[in-house]
Structure formats: structure tokens, C-alpha cells
Amino acid sequence: MVMNLFSPVKPNHSLFDKHKSVVEQAIDSVHKREYFAQYPEMPSPKVYGETAESEQKAIFEGQVNNFFSRLMQSSDSQLVCEECSPYTGKPLSISYPACSNARGYIQHAMSAAPDWMRTDVQTRAGILVEALERMKDAFFEIAFATMHTTGQAYLMSFQASGPHAADRALEAIAIGFQELTRFPQQQVSWDKPAGKVNLKLLKFYTTVPRGLALAIGCSTFPVWNTLPGVFASLITGNPVIVKPHPKAIYPIAIVVAIIQKVLAENGFSPDLVMLAVDTEAKPIAKQLAEAAEIKIIDFTGGNSFGQYVESLPGKVTFTEMAGVNSVIIDSVRDLNAMAQNLAFSICLYSGQMCTAPQNIFVPASGIKAGGEHVSLAQVEEALIQAIKGLAEHPKAGPAVLGAIQSRATHERIAEADKSVGKGKVLLASQPLTNPDFPDILAATPLLLEIPATEQAVYKKEMFGPIAYIIPTSDTQESIKLASDLATACGAISCAAYTTEDDVMLQIAEAMANSGTPVSFNLTGGIYVNQSAAFSDFHVTGGNPSGNASLTDPEFVLKRFTRTQARVNLAD
């Protein structure tokens, strides 16, 4: 009798044994949802090594203007890519190995697939956690690469593309591991009483990867938004083609090269994760997405391409698109504490986060602050001063606002300014100077007041340093506008300020029903923009801002199917 019908190919648990406690801790944490981080978020020399930053800065500088030779994947050509630093305005001029035809990536990845599809989850988990541990040793290089492609400030570049992205990847490994081992891995004896005798079957369960995955990245968070899908696909046995945004390749290329190296060291083909670069003039995303072999697509980016991805027949898709995020101000304990917190959230990376607030709903009659009535004008003034105080601060301004990734985002500020119509400018955007980077593309936030009736203006995502204050008749209208907007146009975050328990309950309920997490009364060092691995579900799939959530069980489950075999023992 066959003892296991679905024996794994090339099982090797040595790396899993090495990282077992990390996987177990991650599975435990993701289910408890208390604070947990495997990778420390501060670029502390004590944690990451005294020389790490300077050494990796040198690697970064050596990489600029050169061929990216670390990738081990099959290729037949090189492509000079279009990355350009928002800080210096200069092209990075890095060339990457490429396939001259999009089919090449598919063929190489498919050839690599069978062993990975049929090995066991321990083998996969060991290799993937090992890759994250190696990634840790490149966090500084990844940070410089992120800074000079996305325009994020240095600290955010380190955190978002380094420890936070690695934690999100580990979270995907953890939930994947849990789901793949949820049902029996060994044979199950099925004994059905049937009168005098029992009917007996041996049953064997297995999981079948969906097939080739495609991960399409965005220009602002090339690692954080790409890694969860890549690791979710890999842990569940699917090879992945990573198609980064043509302007933000270098940061994710470093990670892909690391995964390839660990795969190769452990006897698997590096082509299991391939980097497929392209240019804006000659994009390949659609060619890849429409290929019959592509069964899974992860996408972060704009609505029109996202909706195209979701509409493709026969694909499992995971999307994150535009959101129009609201702030509901009902009442506060400390007006200035609120204003400073909101100002930081508006300034952070110049509003280029999917979680950045855009529409701030405030009763036209004013609010209660610390028990006193304050007018709308006073609320606006507090926010204006807080934004000015931060954005115009010579040190904090550049460190928080960073740079603007693209010309299109920069031009959107002027466009918003012109569309003010019946509204008014509360705070004009100014060029932001940075003493270290005289040629930086940067601007301080634009704050407008727009009437609640002008939905056509504020229902659009105005990606960038643009925020609207929208006076409402009362908090009830604020809640209705915010939740209707989330339902109709999508939202990824919501901040709310209220000192009243019943209003808090009402906001939580209304925004939950429109698929939007709410953060209440944030002040001090916690911001609505932040989404923590192991604790916060990022995007819910419950409104048009995306159809997936990082990382809920669906995010891994849809990447494989379950099947079984039954063997009659009586024969």
C-alpha cells in the first residue's frame, strides 16, 4: 500500500528547522493581532551593524549607471531602464537582464515551476524566511534605491521597503503556512459504519498551486506593495513574474535577486521568481497579464488598469487601487494635538500614500474642542498653522515630505488649485527646498476649502500633497458623505475625532459597512497612514479601492485549490 500518494519533491527542512520559531511566532501573532515585528524598524547601527549603512550606500552608488548583475534568472538581453531620482532629477541609468519577448519570462518561469509546486510547505517556508533574513542585510541599499526612485524620505524608504515590507512578507508566509497545513497532511483513515461491517477508505489530501503569478508593482511603494503578493504566491507553490513600475525597479530587483540566490542554493531554479522590466514606451504588463499561463495577478496602481486586471477572465486577482480617504472631525479634546497629527499625515511623503487623508469633513458651525466651542475657521487655522509649521521647518519639512515621485503628481497641485471653483484656497502650495538636493521635485501641501455640494471635485483621488476641508451641516452629514464616498469611490483609511461614545460607535459601524478601517482620536506618534503587519488588515476588499486585504486568509487561499484521493483498503 502506498503510504503517501502526494509525496513532496525535494523536501529539505534544514532551513525550516532554522527558522521554525520565526514562522510559529508569526502564525501566533497574526492570529492574536497584538504588536509584533520581526524586523526592527529603526535603522539603528546597533541592530543592523555599525558599517551597514555606509557599506550599502557605496553599493548603491556603484550600482547607479551600471548593469544590475545580481539576478540569476534566464535572460537573452539587457534593458536600460528609465528610473530617475526625484531628488536629483538625474536618471539612474541602471540596465537589467531581460527577455526580448514577454513570452520568454513565461516560458522560463513555467519550466522552473514543477519542483516548487510539488515540494512541501516546510521546504518553501524555510527558503522564503531565509530570503527575508538575507534581505535584512540589504535594507540600507534598498532604502537608498527606494529614496531615489520613489522620492520617499530616507527614513521612510528604510522602514517601508525594509522592515515593514519584510514583516508583511513574513505575515503572508505565516498565513500561507497555516492554511496549507490546516487539513491533514498525512493519510486519513475514513471508517464509515455500514451495518455489520465498516466501509473503509484511506484518504490523502493535497493542495494544488493555481499556476504562474504576475505581480505588478507601483512607483511609490515598489517593495511594500509587491512583496506580500510575491511571498503569498511563492509559499503556496506558484512561480512569480515580478513586473515593477518602469520608474521603480531597483528596490525590488534587490529583493528578487536575493530570493533567486536562496532558491538556487537550495536546488530550485532561480527562474521561480523572475524580474520582468519594461519601459513606458514599450510596456509588457498587458502581454503578461493576458497570457493563458498567468493564473494569479497582484496589482497595485491606478483604477483603469486595476479594473482591466479584475475583468480578465480566468484569473485570480488581488488589487489595490485609488482610495479617497476621509477625516471626520466631530469633537476633540485638544485641537492643536489633532491638527499636528493630521498635518503630519497630510505632509508625510507629500500625500503619496494610499492611506493619506484627503477629505476633511467638519461641521460648518464648528466643533467642541476641550469642551469649548471652536469655529470652523479656528479648526482650519489650527490645521494651516500645523501644516506650515511642519512643511516649512527646515529640518522636519524635507524629512517628512520627501520628494514628489512624478511630474504628473506635481502638476496635479496646480490642477487642484485651478479647480477650486466655489471653494477657496486655505493654504497655497509652495516649492519645497532641500539643502541637500537643490534639484528636488517637491512642494508643500495645498489645502482647499470646498463646499459639500461640490462632490465632483472631492470624490476624485487627488494623489499628492492636496487636501480639502469640506464644511458640512453636521457630523451626521459628515458620516454620510464619508461612508457614501468610500462605498462609491473606495477608501483605504479614515481618521475620525470625537469625544462622544455614541458618535464613535456610529462612525465605526458606517465606515465598516463601507469597507473602511477607522482610526479614532489619533494624536502624538501614531498616524492614520500607518498599517502594521500582523495586526492591521490593509485594504478590506469591501469597497472599490481593492478586492484584497493584506493579509487575510483569502489572500493566500485563492492561490491554490485543495483536492484529494481515496483508496479502497478492502480491495
Add this chain to the structure above:
Amino acid sequence: MVMNLFSPVKPNHSLFDKHKSVVEQAIDSVHKREYFAQYPEMPSPKVYGETAESEQKAIFEGQVNNFFSRLMQSSDSQLVCEECSPYTGKPLSISYPACSNARGYIQHAMSAAPDWMRTDVQTRAGILVEALERMKDAFFEIAFATMHTTGQAYLMSFQASGPHAADRALEAIAIGFQELTRFPQQQVSWDKPAGKVNLKLLKFYTTVPRGLALAIGCSTFPVWNTLPGVFASLITGNPVIVKPHPKAIYPIAIVVAIIQKVLAENGFSPDLVMLAVDTEAKPIAKQLAEAAEIKIIDFTGGNSFGQYVESLPGKVTFTEMAGVNSVIIDSVRDLNAMAQNLAFSICLYSGQMCTAPQNIFVPASGIKAGGEHVSLAQVEEALIQAIKGLAEHPKAGPAVLGAIQSRATHERIAEADKSVGKGKVLLASQPLTNPDFPDILAATPLLLEIPATEQAVYKKEMFGPIAYIIPTSDTQESIKLASDLATACGAISCAAYTTEDDVMLQIAEAMANSGTPVSFNLTGGIYVNQSAAFSDFHVTGGNPSGNASLTDPEFVLKRFTRTQARVNLAD
């Protein structure tokens, strides 16, 4: 401070407390996948009551030609439906409460929704298990209703629409309960170390039902194929409109009425599950399916409607469509034991099961049976004799074959007969007489031999008592044809016979990769057609026969989203 931001509406755990051990046992069993059944499958008077059968037969007889008055749902009219007994040829002439406009169902269900969406999982689980317990007291009426709409024989009618369907529903409750309680239900304290102080948030998690569900039933298994989706939608908080096949309403109407009664007894609107009947002349399925309010669709039936359902934008769909099921015969211990087992599977309910075998691949050079070589002709002869012995047996024949549900299925036999082309008829179909029902629509199976090259003939699902023997060059070709067919056209079951371990491994792997469970060497009282709740995943979602699986975690997870709220404690 608010202690729970997402407080349940109308929580009442009294029924949950009553049925808690059933839910816990079901959750345990579904994860162990050993044999478990909550509802005994034999219609034993000792189990179900000495008078249950006769009493419920009287209810059935009283219901025929009458208004179905048990439904508590809102309605504005009555509709005389088109159900007709395949045993007597006579219409059942039952009328049902109806809404004169499809929008009526949607409006009533939507009005009923808010309380159910916002109550807790214990309240829902208690009510739903209680409904199954009440359904148990109607198993015999459901059996007669099933028999005289689907044409299933009496015992199968009892088992499939009674205990087996209730077990599948309980399985959906169990996995739903598990997933809804997987992450913390109470507030979680999130404490992030940040230098000298900790950043603190209280986090609250909640689940948000997707919205109104539509369950579209089929004519052959109106309860078994409908209940899992209905219970999966209900446990996850979604109201459901049940749109049965116009020829098989009565069995599911009984169950819907029971659920409505238990809902109403517990303070919830009976409109949370509405029966929406229609006629073949004036169908309403598309009107319902396309309504914006419908967010979830469960469908069992033909490919063209199923593909239409899957293509609807903005819906979560769960489909089961046609499959072309294969048998791979490589080698056997006992030729006659195999032939008898296969003959039973071919005869059972006249091949009108989604798991019935259709294409039997056998090497043209014959096989080894009990260590001896036997020719293809001998294999064919054994199967012919086994089918004849069963189908022509005066007692067993009618009890196993039942009746043919529709004229279209009956006509398919003649159609298959004519399409034989380069093949040959091995066993002609004969009218099947039933002494109890002189006007029965029934026929014995048609067995044809078709060359492997004639894929156009055998790649179509020939729903009904039709099977093909397909000679192949060897078992390798059999495996390739069976797995390619499953990948291209869908398959829900596969039977295989081999005495060789390496062949078994190869078949299990190939069929798993084409999303098809395999049963090896079945003889005696276990048949490939059977799919057991708590143990067998029914349909995998891994080939064109459907995009869902009963009941894997995805089957419940896609019916709700998760979101959260964070509250700053430091404010």
C-alpha cells in the same frame, strides 16, 4: 471608553448553547476529515420515529395540487409551478407565494438584512443548527418531494436531500463559525515600543457580510446542491434569495419554510431567506442575478448559464457546472468486483449525478486482472453483464436507476446512440419498467465503445445513463486523455483501478493537477459518485467544472470582508 465598537445586534445565545456541542464536533470533524455524520443516512424508524414516514407521506400527498402555505415570507401573489413527477408523468400543481416583480424579493430581503448582518455568529449558528434539527423532522416529506421532482429513487431521495444535505449545511456552518471567530472578537491592546514610551492603540475587529446572496438550484439535486451555499451565506450574515429550478421547487421550499420559522421565532425577519419561484416561460434568474444588490451567487447547473454567472462584474460567485468524469482502468485484482462497482456507479440515478462516470479508458491490448491477462473484450463483457444484471433486476433496477428527470436527458440517449460513428454499441438502452409506476420516464444505460481519436464525441458531458469505453494505446495514454479532458472540460470525479503503486502515484498526481479527486480500486459498497460531508471536498475549483469547493474555507471567506477600528488611548 467604548468597550466594544462593534456590538452585536439582538445577540441571543440560547440556541447556540443548546447546539454548541454539535458545532464544536462539526468544526473538529471538518478539520480531522475522518468519518462524521450528524444526521443518520438510513431512514430507520428507530432513528426517525416509527410513524414519521407514513405521517410525512400523508403531508406530501396533501400538498400535491395545493398551495404551499408554510412560507412566512412577504409576497403579493401566488404562482402555480411546473413541477411534474418523472414517476407518474403528472404535474404536482403546487402553487407558491410569489412576488409579482423580481425586485420585490430583493426589497424584502434587503429590508430584513440589517439585524442579521449585525448580530453575532453564535446567534446565527444557534438558529441555523436549530433549523437543521427541525429539517430532520421533515426528511421523509423532503424525500417524497425529491423523488417526485427529480426522479431519484426513494432511498437516494431520502439520503441526498435529507441527512447528506443537512450534513453539508452543518459543515458550512462549522467552517463559517471557525472563520468568523478566527481573529479576536474582543478589543486587542496594541502596544508598540517606541523608545522611552510605548505607542498604544485599542483595536477592534469585525466582519462585514458582502450583501444579498442568490442561490440558483438545479433540477436533480434541489436540496443537496442548494443548502451549502444558503447556509454559508446565512452564517456569514448575508440574506439569501433561493431561486430553485422551476421543475424542482417543493423539496427546497420545505427547508426554506423551516428556516423562516426558526428565524421568526427568534425575532428575525423570515424574509432573510426568500423562495423566489419562476416558470420556464418566465424565468427570473437573470433579473435577480444582475441586480446591483446581489453580491453573492451560488449556482449549480449547465455551463452556459454558469459561465454567464461567473462573468457578471462585481459579484462573488460559487459555481458547479458540467464535468466529464473519467475512469482509468490499468489493472485489477478482481475483474467482476470492479465491473459490479462501476456498473452501480453508471446506473445510480441513471447517470444524473455530477459525479457519475462517463468515459472509461482501457488499454486496447487488455489489462491484468488477478494476475492474468484479460482482453479489452473481456473487460467490456464483464461491465455489460454487470450493468444488465443490475438494470434488468426487477427489484434492484428501479431502486438504483430511479427515473429520468427530464425529456431532454431521455432524448440524449437516442442522440448518443446516433453519434456512435466510428464506434460501436456495446449495450443498447432499453425502456426500464417499474411495477409501481407504469408511466415512469426511465431507461437502462447505453454503453458505447468510441475510439480515442473521437474526442468530439466523448469530451461533451452526456448527462444521463450514457457511458463510453475508450480503448487506448496504454495506461499512459489513458492518464493523459483523462487529465487533459479534466483540465479542458472539467471533471468532478475520477475512478481508477490499478494494482501498481507507481501507476497509482502517477494517476493521483496527474488528476490532482487537473483539479480532480481520484478514487482508487473501489469495490463493494463504496462508489465514486459519493462525496461525504466533513471529509470529501466536492468540486475543487481547479478545473472548468466549477469555481468553488464544498466546503473549503474559501467557500465561506468570500462571503464577508474583515475590517477594524483603532482607538488612541493616549488622547
